[in-house]
Amino acid sequence: MAEPKVLxxxxxxxxxxxxxxxxxxxxKPAVPFGGSYRIIDFALSNFANSQYLKIVVLTQYKSHSLxxxxxxxxxxxxxxxxxxxxxxxxxxxxxxxxxxxxxxxxQNLNLIGDETPDVVCVFGADHxxxxxxxxxxxxxxxxxxxxxVAAIPVGYEEAKSFGVIEADDAGKIxxxxxKSPNPPTMAGDPARCLASMxxxxxxxxxxxxxxxxxxxxxxxxxxxxxxxxxxxxxGVAHVxxxxxxxxxxxxxxxxxxxxxxxxxxxYWDAHIDLTATDPMLNLYDTxxxxxxxxxxxxxxxxxxxxxxxxxxxxESLVSGGCIVSGSTVRESVLFSNVxxxxxxxxxxxxxxxxxxINRHCRLKKVVIDRRCTIPEGLVIGEDADIVxxxxxxAGLRPGRAGPDDITIADLTGTGVQDTAIAxxxxxxxxxxxxxxxxxxxxxxxxF
Numbered sequence: 001m002a003e004p005k006v007l008x009x010x011x012x013x014x015x016x017x018x019x020x021x022x023x024x025x026x027x028k029p030a031v032p033f034g035g036s037y038r039i040i041d042f043a044l045s046n047f048a049n050s051q052y053l054k055i056v057v058l059t060q061y062k063s064h065s066l067x068x069x070x071x072x073x074x075x076x077x078x079x080x081x082x083x084x085x086x087x088x089x090x091x092x093x094x095x096x097x098x099x100x101x102x103x104x105x106x107q108n109l110n111l112i113g114d115e116t117p118d119v120v121c122v123f124g125a126d127h128x129x130x131x132x133x134x135x136x137x138x139x140x141x142x143x144x145x146x147x148x149v150a151a152i153p154v155g156y157e158e159a160k161s162f163g164v165i166e167a168d169d170a171g172k173i174x175x176x177x178x179k180s181p182n183p184p185t186m187a188g189d190p191a192r193c194l195a196s197m198x199x200x201x202x203x204x205x206x207x208x209x210x211x212x213x214x215x216x217x218x219x220x221x222x223x224x225x226x227x228x229x230x231x232x233x234x235g236v237a238h239v240x241x242x243x244x245x246x247x248x249x250x251x252x253x254x255x256x257x258x259x260x261x262x263x264x265x266x267y268w269d270a271h272i273d274l275t276a277t278d279p280m281l282n283l284y285d286t287x288x289x290x291x292x293x294x295x296x297x298x299x300x301x302x303x304x305x306x307x308x309x310x311x312x313x314x315e316s317l318v319s320g321g322c323i324v325s326g327s328t329v330r331e332s333v334l335f336s337n338v339x340x341x342x343x344x345x346x347x348x349x350x351x352x353x354x355x356x357i358n359r360h361c362r363l364k365k366v367v368i369d370r371r372c373t374i375p376e377g378l379v380i381g382e383d384a385d386i387v388x389x390x391x392x393x394a395g396l397r398p399g400r401a402g403p404d405d406i407t408i409a410d411l412t413g414t415g416v417q418d419t420a421i422a423x424x425x426x427x428x429x430x431x432x433x434x435x436x437x438x439x440x441x442x443x444x445x446x447f
């Protein structure tokens with residue numbers, strides 16, 4: 001049997017509001033992850049390793065850094081017609097943005113028409129996992145389904161944020177509940193639900209027909225909210241159990257590993273998981289690598305060896321270009337070009353690229369955005385009252401005017417509980433004193 005002709009559509013146009021302020025100036029799939037990567041690299045690496053090499057990435061909001069990353073990194077040989085190309089919202093169907101994930105596909109049906117594939121893989125760009133997609137495509141073709149939905153068991157409370165699947169013993173979906181407040185649990189497992197991963201394999205005709213409106217009142221704009229329920233009702237939707245997927249070099253602990261890093265807490269948790277001696281997600285597996293752009297940087301450097309001034313990192317990931325000068329880093333992830341000056345202690349921190357942490361800082365359970373300068377003596381996360389994070393300071397990023405740009409956003413009740421976020425592009429500690437003192441009472445929950 002000939003190999004099917006497969007086109008990949010990666011949906012990367014979401015706003016990522018739950019990850020603010022990390023998504024204030026970038027699309028969620030472009031947010032750095034794991035010390036060296038961007039979130040989108042995991043989805044694209046899965047397709048590259050699966051040998052599906054015709055990929056379009058649909059973008060929309062704040063897409064510049066994402067477009068640049070794809071253009072710099074994801075270059076396949078054009079000799080055989082392979083490509084990864086970002087496709088911005090082109091308004092081909094009228095002067096409006098994408099109304100949803102299904103509308104994004106409808107507005108780009110020309111991409112499908114140009115390739116004439118047998119199968120279209122429609123995957124999200126904002127989850128962390130490793131997957132051999134060819135196994136899902138094989139099951140899809142063998143079942144004769146119109147669409148196959150990848151799914152994974154999740155806890156009951158977590159399932160309220162996902163589409164939840166009910167399927168029969170043959171894998172046919174009999175009901176699909178999109179973000180239900182009372183999702184049905186799995187048979188024999190009242191604590192978990194079978195959640196959609198937002199990854200779909202479609203027969204081309206099925207996809208084109210279902211996203212094309214039949215009339216003005218027939219607007220299927222969202223895959224999870226409209227398309228999958230409609231195809232379930234038509235009896236052509238099947239489920240793929242992601243926990244059965246086998247990736248070369250993967251051990252039993254990693255099978256079924258999948259993380260939605262759509263909130264700051266989830267983003268921080270996923271990073272701290274990587275610092276374990278034997279993490280569930282193995283970034284060092286050369287059989288199924290995660291590909292990305294690697295800048296030309298010198299090796300990480302650790303200097304000074306006095307008892308009170310020793311540069312070291314323990315149970316941490318430290319990327320190229322970093323210098324840890326007479327400070328201690330524990331259970332943390334340092335992205336490239338991070339400078340930690342002497343007498344500081346950094347614990348359970350996620351520090352994005354090009355950050356400078358000055359002397360005598362003590363930072364615990366923090367996410368520090370790119371190009372921030374942390375002033376000398378700053379302490380975050382040690383006081384019990386601080387860990388109960390109710391506010392977040394944002395602003396003062398490079399290129400902004402100064403004190404008037406500071407904003408204090410109340411996050412009480414949003415689910416952000418124990419991770420402080422620094423988005424402070426401050427040149428010197430003296431500047432901090434000048435304009436933070438008037439706000440001291442308002443920001444004491446962080447500082």
